[in-house]
Amino acid sequence: MARDESPGVPFAIPGAPAPTVGRHHVNGCRLYAEVRGAGPPLLIIGAASDDAEMFRPIAERLAGLTGVAGFTVVTWDPRGTRRSTRAGWPCDSYTHADDAAALLQDLGLVPAAIFGASAGGIVAMRLAVRHPDLVRQVLVYEPGFFRSTDSGTALLARTTDAVRKHLRERTDDWAGALAVVARMAGRDPAARPNSPDDTAGRGPLDAPPGLEWYTERGAALAENFIRDDLPRTGETVDPALLRATGSDIRFAFGTDSAPVFREIAETLTRARQRTGADPHLPDAINAAAHLVYLTPDPIARYIRARCLPEEEVD
Template sequence: MSRTAPAPITATLTVPGARLYHEVRGSGPLVVLVGAPMDAAAFAPLADRLAADHTVLTTDPRGTNRSPLDDPDQDSTPELRADDLARLVVRVDAGPATVFGSSGGAVTALALVQNHPGLVRAVVAHEPPFAALLPDRERFLAQTDDLIATYLGGDALGAWAKFMAQANIELPEGALEAMFGGHRDPRVLADERRWFAHELRGTVAWRPDLRALRAAADRIVVGIGEGSAGQHCDRVSRALAAALGTEPVLFPGDHVGFVGDPERFAARLRPLVR
């Protein structure tokens, strides 16, 4: 890939209750890269690599960064975000989309193929965090309520510590304070607060329509980071693949491998989006 990839075309689409910032790169079959709460910027290096032979759409999910809401207190649900993606896919008008969704974006992508199957050619669901398929789901949701209350009570570091423990993610000593302590960008803090207050629980509490997903199982790939073994999203991904009667596909890196090594990640993803 050239290191001087063309700048993306940027635009805003007005949808019910929000204005969706999005970027379009390249030409060819449509690939959508989406997260939640991650915004378009997190996917830019991966998008640049795929844009050599694809039209690549990235977006800030509603309520995040450059996609403001009419009502800032509106909760974000996978169904609502999937409806937004459906409108963006129609707007780009480059045919059915292959959708790569990571974390909460994987839940969005699953809701999209479940509710708008005609717009989707394939879905790569990379490490979705929803708990519905796990035997300890009630305990997990209770823990989620507790860590949300901790954050909204003013203890951000305590909430993140509980989140990492719940996700079974081990950080080096001092990493939590370095990542989430001290002075931080006000916009990042605003997005973080919205995620805790209005998005996290709706995402992890999502209940898939397994009948609809099984009907589309030949179009769904479940992805797991090679470095995510034993983590919550690894457990969820394996449970989802088992429910669909498929085998998960391993990707380079961990939960955010596409950020740490977009070159290797793109090489693994490219055969799937073809």
């Protein structure tokens, strides 16, 4: 079946098998999803401004092939994103989590391992709490729960105010509002560049030179970011619910990300801690930054190490 994709996506594996494409009617909308490989099921959840094609390189690295242990990987366009319909959109993380649960059930791929990144990490955590019977393991990478830390709360307030001001002056200029967010994130006093060379001065939402495909994709989905992802980062966490769920949840951050994301991961790990349990730290993924699709190899290695049975890992 032909795919609606951009052949120029960076990091895609040449000659990788095409996925099975489906459109699934769940919760009053139609969700576009792709399924690759063989093995235990894995659902990758991105933000509303991330479509399935952006996660294609990670999915290709994780798909189980003949003689190679891996997963049956599901990537999808969330409600309101590109090839999925916009009924009931924009929506909160609870709706996206219920959509993810219904999608997994419709595919018959439960219980599944879950990897959620950024605003998709918020959805992954909601999925773990609301539908624990459908998940096997949940990896929550740099979720945008900014209100869980002081630095995150301040950054969210500054960014939200700046976006509102921009949209008052330039109605529906979503790309311009996204640029405002990128500038504000880059001014985060806790943020640091990924390296001392050509990445200096980049913010956590900026793709490096040579990866303009992601910049263009992000600009095309700017409305999704502003109307769905940004409001979602104002949601809060109920520590009691987080501790009570029986789901296997791990929080993680990238070593090349802004420190605010490490702070959030540490805060949520402490909130998850049950009385009397041995303390543990969030997982640190070397050479990974906030936009996980820019570093597919370390992200894929991390997911394999955490979610595949030991005897199946290469």
